[in-house]
Amino acid sequence: MTEEAPADNPYVRDPDTEFAPTGELSADDAREQADQLREAIRYHDYRYYVENDPVISDRAYDELFRRLEALEAAFDLDAEGSPTQRVGGEPVDELESVDLVVPLLSIDASGEVADVRAFDERVRRELGDGAAVDYVCEPKFDGLSIEIVYVEGRYERAATRGDGETGDDVTENVRTIASVPQRLRGDPPAVVVVRGEIHMPLSAFQEHNRERVERGDDPFANPRNAAAGSLRQLDPSVTAERPLDCFFYDVLWASEEVVPIGEMGPDDADDAASVGAGGVGGLDTNWDEYQRLPEWGLQVNDRHELVDDVDGAIAFRDELQAVRDDLDYEIDGTVLKVNDREQCRRLGTTSRHYRWAYAYKFPARTEETRIADIVVQVGRTGRLTPVALLDPVDVGGVTVSRASLHNQSEIAELGVDVGDVVKVERAGDVIPYVSEVVEDNAEGYFELPDSCPVCGSDVEADGPLRFCTGGLSCPAQLKRSVEHYATDSGLDIEGLGEEAAGQLVEEGLIEDSVADLYEIDAAELAELEGWGERSAEKLRAEIEASKSPSLGEFLAALGIPEVGPTMAADLAAAFGSVDALLAADEADIREVEGFGPTVAAHVAEFFGNERNRRVIERLREAGVEPEPPASTTAGDELEGLTFVFTGSLSVTRDAAQSLVERHGANATGSVSGNTDYLVVGDEPGRTKREAAETEGVPVVDEAEFADLLAEHGVGYPPE
Template sequence: MEDIKHKIEELRKTLRYHSDRYYNDDAPEIEDYEYDMMMRQLKELEEKYPQYDTVDSPTKRVGGRADNSFESVEHTVRMESLQDAFSKEEIFDFDRRVHDVVNNVHYVVEPKIDGLSVSLEYVNGEFVRGSTRGDGNVGEDVSGNIRVIRNVPLKLNRAIPFIEVRGEVYMPKKSFERVVDRQLINGEKPFKNPRNAAAGSLRQKDSRVAAERGLDIFVFNIQQIEGVTLNSHKESLDFLKELGFNTVPYYERVDNIEDAFSKVEEIGERRGSLEFDIDGAVIKVDDFAQREQLGSTAKFPKWAVAFKYPPEEKQTRVVDIEITVGRTGKLTPTAVLEPVHLAGTTVSRATLHNQDFINEKGVNIGDVVTVRKAGDIIPEVLCVNEKHSSSNFVFPDVCPSCNEKVVREADEADIRCINPECPAQLLRNLIHFCSRDAMDIEGLGPSIIETFVNEGMINKVTDIYHLDKDEIARLDGFQQTSANNIVSSVEGSKNNDLGKLIFAFGIRHIGAKAAKLLSDEFGNMDNILNASREALLDIEGFGEIMADAVYDYFHTDSALEMINELKAVGVNMQSNTVIKDDRFSNMTFVLTGTLPTYKRSEAAKIIESFGGKTSSSVSKKTTYVLAGEAGGSKLDKAAQLGIPVIDENDFNEMIK
């Protein structure tokens, strides 16, 4: 029995970990099907051995939690999840359970959209708030990002006194492809699938990011309503359409479970041709009065079930393995396949990740492999079925773009080209340099930069500052006005803070926040160039990897040459942070929770203006934790380390 107890505990631990990665980090490590099978195994064990059942088991909880970076929203009507089914027999078992309680049942069948569940609230027909599901009881307020979704009506066609609806925010496949292409060009880790791309976009602090990513929504339920009486789900969906909502497509009312399952199969056949991802179909009792009689368990409504489609797998042959070079010099292998029809599309390429993955799977050109497409933009190889080569594919010793020797750093899986002049990296480096969080050069988007590179107008970063407006205007598709705007934007970027310039360099392991820390710590570029590794390690939040990356970068001839050229054209090399006085000198603040009047970014700027620093994590080096409502785990860490916790009133006294 101890073995059973241990197995249950291990399953719970594993499920909690993967649930957190999926719902809260938007970075799943396993496919939905694997997660569902583990959840099923745990449920069966708990039913068989009830002595080991617990109230906090993952089988009884919705997966997400409210994120402390947004204001919490307590749901008046609980946002429940659904019981899953994986076979026709389970669907018919659901029907028998329903008929044990009610008779003359009709069902509504609809696709299960693979996105992020949200609540939308309207008062007198006006949109007032949008929130995520969270754990079903408490979510997070994402109203700003909800407002920019194209199919969210901000004013309804009727002034209903109050209505709360539930919908699924998703990213259309075409939008997902554009986002991933941009991430790959910038050398960023791409989103794993559209669901996680949608979730990550909806949790952005800057609503412009959510707007750019082309999110959309389907509404599928009325949570509560005042002033209107509705008696069935089909009636409510039709009513939602009248109000102006983009309702879940292909919904249909049927008379029995046989017709319901036929509709599930029909939706499954459409799956590959849809412009959005679905991971199943939902069968719901139509009559609201019957739903009341059926009720809910601790986690699921008893009047609905979700049929989950299994991921489709096919066998094909590897005809070639191509190596591409990313912005950071990373070499990425892609298997070129004999085309195979998979999940509604023709697949001819699959990711092979890195040399370790190739060795683990034993892949080479000519082998027959199994591929699966379960939401990823590029399918992946699962295993080798027929080995037609005597060895595994081996990465080249030199970069396929510049022919310089490649390296594999210690403790890393990736192989990289470290030649900063590598042509394959040039375009990606330029795009990153001009991006919003870097030098923010408006008008120099990826396609225009590529045009200028192809025309020979830009061969390195510093050429951006020598662009000629008349030369631009002579190109096809450009006019004098657009040429003037580009050159004006380039000129304006010279005044950016030093932190933006450092981030624009694209130094490995150095994001926008770390670049700002460098800028504020040393004040100007010359101080950074002269900084020792030890001085870099003293920066709050810097470890050995980051310190080494900065030190090594600024001690390369190519970086020094570029910096000197940028100085010569007038690019700012000073930190623009204005220090009012140094009362917070040598102090580090950690901000957590929701402050009553300040945004956390505003409080951080005040701290910096008095010579202090902010950090995202609590450590022994932390001086104060400035906490608002729902401070979370950072307060626990502060208590463990004995770090003083202050509120906004204390903070205001300190800055008087």
């Protein structure tokens, strides 16, 4: 039943958004207008999220919201519990752990109908006496479970499910979600603890991914990861920018008397694990909850149903699966819950899950899916990479919602465009890619733009590839250059990740190149959103500590095309200094083992580029002095052996290579017939392993490598 609109409130229907300047209002008039705006905005939130029937436009709503913000700021009005608190509070150093009011257990699940019937048989058997059992059926959301506490109708606390007993305190982050009311409506109990599911709607997820790609950020892998990552931000203002939503579906506990959070919760374990709110406020069944939650202003999903028996639950699941692709949120099955809460209490729980609920899962989406959008990502070198944003699909046991389309030639060959149904595979069981168009729903194929989507510079073709001509004047290229410089593959500057690099570029602290890093003022950094004196000083210290890298680490950090850490170490060993590389030509570089004509040309072009030479000079002027590789040897115990390394070791590959070289061995970047051992760490490259198999080169893991060195009298890991 739709609640009546607040009486005599001018901001409920057809509101006049032509407001007088705040300076013309008295304090009393401002307070009265703010109260009316808060009341109206709460009503509009209710109509939008709960009733799904808004009475004003989004634009009008935004105008009301901005006016309320302006009044609260201009007249220093108490904003506690105000809708404006959704904009986010102060950042925190870390999320605190809190005890949940009621344990949040899991739900036993299966995709087999026989298991669902077996669950129903067990329920009836344990209830006995021919008990009548009906079920509440609802979607099984693929989001993040949350416990929210309301005291006297006011939002008090939110915590993640965590381990079921203890979760992360995400109160300030959840406060920013518009569908989570700051104050309940109607006549709720004095204390009510509810469970909901935080999720990112699919349409919002695709749009948010498009925005991330277009500004040079990596897109999120799937909506659940996007929601979870957004909710666990240390800065609530970041969460506020993410398009999160919440469905409520369970009253965990309630009380007609106010008690401290530490004293909340049922008296015994049976109630705590099953029906904490049983009997309070007439909530005698789970179906009652679906009637009561909207009355309190809490959004419930409209696809829920009360059925008489297990056959009705199975039919509900089949019907929902048929429309799954039309929904704007991710679900992976349905949940059936015994309706009567006294029956739930009698059924109880196991140590892990409720015995009165069961999840009937959908089969995983496999391989074929629809392309929802195609966006263009600008990389560190200016290369434009088309990225297909997919309706999430299971590929090899992993849910993916994006795939690279590589280049214009591949797009044309596939004939792929937005709206097509495609087959998705994973290269080497890792990287998703579109292998074919199964259903062509568009005319022609997608074409890369003539201008950069980030900076607007002209795009030029190089064979099948397209490149932005903006160079480091393009924010995407500059940001990715800084991000790469600070990664583990570069100089490992802790605290300078993707978001921080983007912020420094966007705020103008880095305008020209990575060399600007060494001129950043800690006081200026501390004034940026999300930073403070402590975090700013810590980053400054990390930047200062990066001034004495090994030559190999420095070359890897520069981001030379086609040159990763191993090949950078090979260059360092071959040339010994930055000056030697600046003086080298392509023929000199081709003398380095493993450097063919293509890579050698990239390296020569990089060091011959006047801008790159200027950046290197600025870095050296700032005090960055790469240390040359050790020229002395510790012995000849490994003389005559050649090692190649791939994957992540417990030490840096640079350290492992230096160790064997100091004891007389060679360490190269590619496998050949002259290689004696390929040392394999975590997540190794496929190419080197295949080459080792072809050449008959022994492959050893890190432990076997250590044993091999010990046999030659060399200790590992290096000190």
